[in-house]
Amino acid sequence: MPVAIRLRREHVDAMIAHALEDAPQECCGVLATKDGVVDSVNRARNVEASPYRFKIDPLEYAKLERGLDEAGATPAGFYHSHTGSDPIPSPTDIRMMATFFGPPFVHFVIGVKDREKPEVRCWYIQDGDKAEQQFEIIE
């Protein structure tokens, strides 16, 4: 597996913390890069407020994207949590994200079914399917 994205430990920890806080509802957010490396993890509101799916409000996303742009950062991926299932993109995730957010956008799924053992996996979503990607933690 090639490395799809590089990020720091604090970014992984931020996604896990968000997932644990919002459980049993799914959380979601946006990863932004500067110079090809993740620079920030930005929480977004799950407008579905559901344990089974997530949706970022398009207006909120547009606003977030503008703010990132002004800061010289670029949206590079998304994260959301699975609170009762494995951290594998669901058919709904694939349907929702494939159209506009195929590669190089990455999709982290944070599995917190077992709160003691959060699982972090990274995917490309493309052509109605998913492909697991490697991520690298840089110090």
Ligand SMILES: [Zn+2]
């Ligand atoms: Zn999902």
